[in-house]
Amino acid sequence: MSFFWSSWITILSLGCWLFIFGVLVWTLRSKPVLEEDETTGHSYDGIREYDKPLPKWWLVIFFGTLIWGLGYFILFPAIQPNAWKGVTTVEVDGQQVPWTSANELNSQLQANNRVFTENFEQNILANAGASEATVVLAKLNELQASRQPGEDDPALQTQINDQIKLLAPYVDKLAADPEAQKIGNRLFLQNCALCHGSNAKGATGYPDLTDNDWLYGGDAEQVLLTIHNGRVGAMEAWQPKIGEAGVKATAEYVLSISGNQNGYELDPAKVAQGKAIFENPQNCALCHGADAKGQIAMGAPNLTDDIWLFGGDRATIETTIRHGRAGVMPEWQTKLGNERVMLLAAYVRSLSQNQAQ
Numbered sequence: 329m330s331f332f333w334s335s336w337i338t339i340l341s342l343g344c345w346l347f348i349f350g351v352l353v354w355t356l357r358s359k360p361v362l363e364e365d366e367t368t369g370h371s372y373d374g375i376r377e378y379d380k381p382l383p384k385w386w387l388v389i390f391f392g393t394l395i396w397g398l399g400y401f402i403l404f405p406a407i408q409p410n411a412w413k414g415v416t417t418v419e420v421d422g423q424q425v426p427w428t429s430a431n432e433l434n435s436q437l438q439a440n441n442r443v444f445t446e447n448f449e450q451n452i453l454a455n456a457g458a459s460e461a462t463v464v465l466a467k468l469n470e471l472q473a474s475r476q477p478g479e480d481d482p483a484l485q486t487q488i489n490d491q492i493k494l495l496a497p498y499v500d501k502l503a504a505d506p507e508a509q510k511i512g513n514r515l516f517l518q519n520c521a522l523c524h525g526s527n528a529k530g531a532t533g534y535p536d537l538t539d540n541d542w543l544y545g546g547d548a549e550q551v552l553l554t555i556h557n558g559r560v561g562a563m564e565a566w567q568p569k570i571g572e573a574g575v576k577a578t579a580e581y582v583l584s585i586s587g588n589q590n591g592y593e594l595d596p597a598k599v600a601q602g603k604a605i606f607e608n609p610q611n612c613a614l615c616h617g618a619d620a621k622g623q624i625a626m627g628a629p630n631l632t633d634d635i636w637l638f639g640g641d642r643a644t645i646e647t648t649i650r651h652g653r654a655g656v657m658p659e660w661q662t663k664l665g666n667e668r669v670m671l672l673a674a675y676v677r678s679l680s681q682n683q684a685q
């Protein structure tokens with residue numbers, strides 16, 4: 329909160345407290361002069377005012393609230409949080425830190441996480457026969473903790489990725505475990521269904537995770553890396569390079585090789601022209617391969633099947649080539665942690681049919 333608003337609240341709350349306390353003290357001390365009949369002499373429409381002491385229970389409650397308020401001032405950062413942090417502390421990262429609502433939330437999240445991690449290691453991993461994964465996880469945690477926020481360290485990232493890959497065999501064990509699948513399913517519905525759909529069948533721009541067609545690869549290693557680090561599809565706009573005629577020609581060629589040929593009458597001249605552009609090693613072939621079957625290293629999709637990320641009709645293919653595409657899969661390791669990512673990877677693996685590999 330800004331200095332102004334902190335001061336505003338401090339003045340209001342402390343001021344109110346002092347004011348009420350002052351009024352109370354003042355009324356308790358001031359003794360009105362009484363008439364002989366024990367009234368104060370005030371008369372309102374014939375109703376005369378006595379000076380009786382305030383009821384005890386009322387005073388007790390009133391003082392009680394004042395003390396309660398004072399207690400809050402002492403316990404919590406109620407007075408200019410920069411000046412007075414309060415005496416309450418919570419545990420964050422193993423250290424006692426002054427109470428703030430953010431620290432309290434963090435503290436509770438960490439406590440929850442500890443329970444989850446313990447359960448994950450002692451029950452889920454153990455039941456799936458994958459207890460050795462804890463060694464890899466410990467090393468992975470250590471590497472991740474040494475990462476400096478906001479700093480790019482490719483060497484460290486490579487080490488982290490190598491460690492992630494070591495989790496692959498354990499993910500496959502989890503993928504065969506019904507209990508782990510249940511948790512994976514719940515995590516998927518909470519975090520992934522928004523984009524990939526609750527049945528994981530995807531939508532335009534969001535890949536179907538239940539088929540056997542992968543942008544980035546469907547083995548446990550690749551799926552783990554995808555979920556841990558996220559992915560960004562990089563297909564740049566081609567119209568500036570090959571012109572509108574080139575866009576139309578390559579689209580025609582893509583249609584000719586794809587599984588989606590129903591209903592289209594193709595122009596052989598354009599197909600030939602498009603093929604020449606496509607197969608130039610500097611152009612489309614660079615990523616999609618000369619055979620157009622795609623490359624998981626680039627996330628470039630196979631264009632010879634009838635599975636489309638963005639759409640396989642002529643107009644959509646032309647739009648893709650003309651303007652490019654950049655689908656973003658967010659990273660999850662910092663949001664969910666390594667344990668949950670393992671469960672998710674196992675769940676994703678179990679969805680597709682290529683477990684036999």
Ligand code: HEC
Nearest residue numbers: 519520523533535542543544545554560561655656657672
């Ligand atoms: C904000 C939307 C969004 C959310 C949320 C999201 N994804 Fe994705 N995901 C994508 C997009 C977009 C792609 C494709 C990236 C591309 O086009 O290159 C993708 C790709 C993937 C892939 C790679 C598929 C392939 O064919 O190689 C996997 C696996 C995946 N997501 C799993 C998950 C899991 C598990 C979660 C939940 C933790 C999740 N995603 C949450 C948008 C999302």
Ligand code: HEC
Nearest residue numbers: 561562563578611612615627628636637638639653654655
């Ligand atoms: C730099 C690598 C790269 C090059 C070069 C490239 N592409 Fe792509 N292409 C991709 C990637 C990556 C995607 C997926 C984009 C995403 O996931 O957001 C893609 C997607 C597509 C799609 C959409 C497929 C679908 O399932 O909807 C088509 C069609 C396509 N490319 C055709 C072409 C053509 C034609 C060329 C040459 C003019 C070309 N690409 C050049 C990387 C490339």
